[in-house]
Amino acid sequence: MSAKWDDEGSVGSEKSERSKNAKRDLEPFIGMKVRRRASLHRDCKGDYLDVPSDPYLMKILSKQGDNKVLFADRVLKFTGSGKMKRRILLITDFAIYIIDPDSDLLKRRIALAAVDKLCLSKLSDDFFAIIIPSEYDCLMASTRKTEIVSVLVDATKSTSEYELEVAFSNRFEYHSAADTVKEVEFVKVEGGIKTRIGKKEIPQE
Secondary structure (H helix, E strand, O other): HHHHHHOOEEEEEHHHHHHHHHHHHHHHOOOOOOHHHHHHOOOOOOOOOHHOHHHHHHHHHOOOOOOOEEEEEEEEEEEEOOOEEEEEEEEEOOOOEEEEEEEEEEEEEEEEEOOOOOEEOOOOOOOOEEEEEOOOOEEOOOOHHHHHHHHHHHHHHHHOOOOOEEEEEOOEEEEEEEEEEEEEEEEEOEEEEEEEEEEOOOOOO
């Protein structure tokens, strides 16, 4: 990338361009969330797993007719029973892929068009929920949450006529299974954030 001149007439490096990109990626979070200082200045790489060099991941994508990887990294996913599982999260311009890294098996494919919104707290934790009304939702945790949310918002905007909603609340619900609703609550305590995940009782009609 060639050097660019800034408003003061001095030469700006590639870092200036990356800063602009980082600022654009943070737009869904401006004024809404307490962010870690590190996340405000972190460069966004997108593919942290070098997917093209992994024949198993490429085979999964090719079977679905996908090849443009917007994001790839390892995350923690919460199961319906509340256990944490290590998973690979792939985001393309059409879908979200959740893959078991031990078996290289595709556990779930979610079309971007099926995603209704993303739920996050207003605090500096790693949790985010992907809400899919036609199926069941997905709660995950990643230190690259900011980038994941930005990629999903941009991908949805570029392939459809609507902008994906990003909802911020220190307490939100998600369907861990079709018939199970869980509530996630975030509380700021001394030295960090305390997260509670509990099953919500649904009143019988």
